[in-house]
Amino acid sequence: MSSAKFDVLIIGAGAYGLSCAWWMAKRRTGARILVVDEGEFASGASGRNGAGFRMQWGLDLNIRLCQESIRFFETAAEQLDYPRGIELKQDGYLVLAHSPKALATLRSSLEIQHRYGVPSELLDADDCVKMVPALGRNRLAGGTFCGKDGTISPFLLLDSLLKACRREKVDVRYGTRVEKLARANGSFCATVKDGTIEADKVLLCTDWAVPELLASLGFTLPVKSLPKEAIVTVPCAPKVRPILISLEHHISVNQVARGSIIFVVSRAREGTEIVSTPDFLGFAAPKIIDLLPGVADVQVLRTWGGVSSLTPDMQPILGASEVEGLYVAVSSFRGLMTSPAVGRIMSALILENDTNDPVLTQLTPRRFQTGDLIVEPLLNQE
Amino acid sequence: MHRSIAIVGAGPAGMAAAIEAVRRRCRVTLIDEAERPGGQIYRQAHPALAGEEHAERAELARKHALIERFERVAGQLDYRAGATAYAAFGNGELHISERGRTEVLRPDATILATGVRELAVPFPGWTLPGVMFAGGAQAILKSQKVLPGARAVVAGCGPLPLVVAAQLLRAGGEVAALALLRPLTGMLAHPMSLWHGREIVRDGFRYAATVRRAGVPRLTGYVAVRAIGTECLEAAVLARVDGAGRVVPGSEREIPCDLLAVNYGFVANSELAAMAGARMRRDPVIGGWIPEVDAWGRTSIPGLFTAGDGAELRGALVAEADGTVVGAAAASPDGAAEASPGSELASAIAQRARHLEFQQVVRSTLRLPMELWRLVTDDTIVCRCESVRFGEIKDALANGHRSLNAVKRNVRSGMGWCGGRTCLHAIASLVELSTGSAPTEMMTPRPMARPVSFAALARRSPT
Numbered sequence: 001m002s003s004a005k006f007d008v009l010i011i012g013a014g015a016y017g018l019s020c021a022w023w024m025a026k027r028r029t030g031a032r033i034l035v036v037d038e039g040e041f042a043s044g045a046s047g048r049n050g051a052g053f054r055m056q057w058g059l060d061l062n063i064r065l066c067q068e069s070i071r072f073f074e075t076a077a078e079q080l081d082y083p084r085g086i087e088l089k090q091d092g093y094l095v096l097a098h099s100p101k102a103l104a105t106l107r108s109s110l111e112i113q114h115r116y117g118v119p120s121e122l123l124d125a126d127d128c129v130k131m132v133p134a135l136g137r138n139r140l141a142g143g144t145f146c147g148k149d150g151t152i153s154p155f156l157l158l159d160s161l162l163k164a165c166r167r168e169k170v171d172v173r174y175g176t177r178v179e180k181l182a183r184a185n186g187s188f189c190a191t192v193k194d195g196t197i198e199a200d201k202v203l204l205c206t207d208w209a210v211p212e213l214l215a216s217l218g219f220t221l222p223v224k225s226l227p228k229e230a231i232v233t234v235p236c237a238p239k240v241r242p243i244l245i246s247l248e249h250h251i252s253v254n255q256v257a258r259g260s261i262i263f264v265v266s267r268a269r270e271g272t273e274i275v276s277t278p279d280f281l282g283f284a285a286p287k288i289i290d291l292l293p294g295v296a297d298v299q300v301l302r303t304w305g306g307v308s309s310l311t312p313d314m315q316p317i318l319g320a321s322e323v324e325g326l327y328v329a330v331s332s333f334r335g336l337m338t339s340p341a342v343g344r345i346m347s348a349l350i351l352e353n354d355t356n357d358p359v360l361t362q363l364t365p366r367r368f369q370t371g372d373l374i375v376e377p378l379l380n381q382e
Numbered sequence: 383m384h385r386s387i388a389i390v391g392a393g394p395a396g397m398a399a400a401i402e403a404v405r406r407r408c409r410v411t412l413i414d415e416a417e418r419p420g421g422q423i424y425r426q427a428h429p430a431l432a433g434e435e436h437a438e439r440a441e442l443a444r445k446h447a448l449i450e451r452f453e454r455v456a457g458q459l460d461y462r463a464g465a466t467a468y469a470a471f472g473n474g475e476l477h478i479s480e481r482g483r484t485e486v487l488r489p490d491a492t493i494l495a496t497g498v499r500e501l502a503v504p505f506p507g508w509t510l511p512g513v514m515f516a517g518g519a520q521a522i523l524k525s526q527k528v529l530p531g532a533r534a535v536v537a538g539c540g541p542l543p544l545v546v547a548a549q550l551l552r553a554g555g556e557v558a559a560l561a562l563l564r565p566l567t568g569m570l571a572h573p574m575s576l577w578h579g580r581e582i583v584r585d586g587f588r589y590a591a592t593v594r595r596a597g598v599p600r601l602t603g604y605v606a607v608r609a610i611g612t613e614c615l616e617a618a619v620l621a622r623v624d625g626a627g628r629v630v631p632g633s634e635r636e637i638p639c640d641l642l643a644v645n646y647g648f649v650a651n652s653e654l655a656a657m658a659g660a661r662m663r664r665d666p667v668i669g670g671w672i673p674e675v676d677a678w679g680r681t682s683i684p685g686l687f688t689a690g691d692g693a694e695l696r697g698a699l700v701a702e703a704d705g706t707v708v709g710a711a712a713a714s715p716d717g718a719a720e721a722s723p724g725s726e727l728a729s730a731i732a733q734r735a736r737h738l739e740f741q742q743v744v745r746s747t748l749r750l751p752m753e754l755w756r757l758v759t760d761d762t763i764v765c766r767c768e769s770v771r772f773g774e775i776k777d778a779l780a781n782g783h784r785s786l787n788a789v790k791r792n793v794r795s796g797m798g799w800c801g802g803r804t805c806l807h808a809i810a811s812l813v814e815l816s817t818g819s820a821p822t823e824m825m826t827p828r829p830m831a832r833p834v835s836f837a838a839l840a841r842r843s844p845t
């Protein structure tokens with residue numbers, strides 16, 4: 001392996017890793033940037049998620065990160081010089097409440113959303129069913145809807161970023177696992193299978209696996225993994241036009257252009273293993289029919305597993321770690337939808353020491369020591 | 383305590399395994415998608431459908447003898463006709479769906495006797511209506527008793543094209559040409575092996591006689607390079623290939639037809655074994671990705687067995703003997719049976735070995751030269767479900783995405799309805815052709831092997 005020293009080593013070639021690399025390369029021409037990933041193209045969390053994005057959050061930082069990112073998605077084909085496009089679809093996102101209390105939380109989040117110009121609106125149960133006739137009325141209290149939210153293709157976003165990175169001379173290496181990180185003579189030394197990599201700065205974009213690499217430097221960060229499983233159906237007639245999420249069912253639903261419906265289901269279970277569990281479909285099918293009786297006869301084509309990161313306050317972690325020159329970007333299950341903004345912010349921080357973005361203060365890794373945890377109303381309902 | 387055994391597939395291997403396991407007093411559940419036993423090779427038409435079967439008499443006698451043996455014990459087993467095994471897991475669970483319900487079986491042992499499907503070497507126009515697998519054309523004859531086309535061109539390699547051409551003729555069809563990559567007469571160089579497979583060889587000569595008497599032009603060393611038509615097939619273009627599998631320029635012949643039946647060998651239906659986590663290996667001639675098994679059919683997963691062609695392509699007679707052997711093994715707690723001299727088991731083991739000798743020679747006719755895959759042009763669709771053309775796959779490879787998973791994530795090949803059943807082996811071969819090295823790993827196998835509705839998944843029968 002080449003012994004050349006890199007300015008920045010990014011570990012993890014998911015949406016965060018590639019976006020940060022591309023923004024850095026744009027920001028400083030000639031910067032020597034290396035991205036390594038232990039897996040293959042799109043084999044991690046970014047390639048396994050439900051593909052949705054939304055501005056409907058209850059907290060300014062999430063709204064701003066997503067608004068900026070959505071503006072990027074709208075022009076990604078030109079910005080990344082990717083004529084094929086990333087299959088952007090803005091059919092809206094319907095956040096469903098299945099109790100009066102949950103609806104009250106959604107209603108209160110509208111205020112901050114409107115303050116930031118998010119075109120979201122409150123719907124009662126009838127409106128929801130009118131919008132998505134396949135919905136069930138069991139406990140349905142209402143929801144909020146934003147027509148600018150939608151979906152992209154994770155594979156195409158990753159491919160467009162990868163191609164753009166390589167055009168900017170970013171070195172992206174798959175199948176390269178960093179076993180250990182060490183600090184030596186003011187820079188970092190990463191041990192990989194066939195040698196070592198030296199870099200001035202390191203950015204960890206391995207999401208739920210960040211603690212593993214930090215541990216080799218003697219540090220901890222309270223990041224846990226949240227295994228999820230997803231279902232894709234055979235293509236069927238349009239049944240779910242906007243994306244749906246039910247906070248009570250822990251299910252998100254996205255019918256893609258080719259007609260398949262994708263369900264992502266969260267279920268508390270141990271471990272970080274990316275697997276399809278034997279009892280998953282028996283668990284998920286009744287919940288899905290409760291939520292959407294209109295899909296009962298749709299056939300399940302395939303299931304797959306994924307893992308997302310979970311932090312104590314369910315918010316991302318962005319910023320400098322306790323080790324000088326070492327940075328972390330942990331998505332807390334919204335990596336794809338926030339990756340453009342995070343790439344911009346982290347590249348400015350790492351290359352120019354620009355700490356002006358208020359998001360960096362809120363999402364600092366240090367908050368777990370000071371106890372300044374963040375409360376996102378839309379995520380703290382139970 | 384009698385052992386419980388689940389068997390997937392009611393072809394020769396599955397039927398024989400069921401018979402043997404019942405004989406050994408096991409509680410057997412046999413799951414099969416069809417309404418009647420027989421599998422692909424011994425497929426039975428609906429009893430109400432009149433009409434001849436066009437197979438050789440000896441072959442029909444073998445078929446009816448096995449089905450009769452099976453029918454005699456069918457009352458002693460839990461035979462689920464019309465049911466589908468859609469998932470298998472490493473913990474021993476087998477998930478099945480049947481008439482709008484699902485059920486989780488937890489047998490002591492599972493035998494996968496899921497057989498094979500046909501291998502496609504895609505060529506321009508192969509997705510036109512009227513182009514089909516030779517075995518598919520034969521299945522229409524067998525199960526519907528109708529001709530799949532009035533004027534056929536049959537092409538490919540191995541023995542099946544000859545058999546199908548003969549059966550089409552016997553059913554009253556016209557066969558405009560029979561094109562074979564390699565002459566079947568090459569097998570004559572191995573008389574001992576042919577003697578081991580004498581039952582099959584005899585049938586083969588009779589099929590050959592049918593084709594000869596009808597005056598069907600036989601084009602040896604020719605392959606189908608193109609299918610022509612606007613709405614549906616109008617003509618097949620055949621061309622000669624050299625020993626390396628390269629098309630000889632100027633050798634093309636266009637033959638008008640409304641059926642082009644093609645077979646380039648077989649690929650194992652090994653999804654369930656792979657999904658359960660069984661160690662797999664790849665052998666393009668005997669089934670693509672197949673589970674590693676021992677002589678008793680044991681995979682690397684305890685309690686999971688495979689029998690018949692799904693374990694390794696060996697033909698119906700081996701499948702039947704193998705079913706008996708694996709059925710006996712699965713019936714005993716340690717997964718291996720005692721074969722006392724003179725026992726039925728010992729004779730099944732001997733049968734299996736004898737026919738395997740013959741199958742070795744058959745295999746020599748099924749080996750595809752790598753250059754043959756150049757029939758796939760850049761704009762030929764390789765993955766039919768997602769309409770992925772070879773050019774897109776080449777682009778992904780050029781961008782450094784060499785594994786089947788990485789190619790899939792780039793161009794969606796194998797992500798569609800069939801989950802790669804039709805195209806996975808072709809893509810693996812095209813990766814090898816384009817990059818010089820074959821992919822080492824198959825595409826990650828995932829539930830489900832067959833689609834099942836949410837309603838059926840929610841209606842779970844108690845177990």
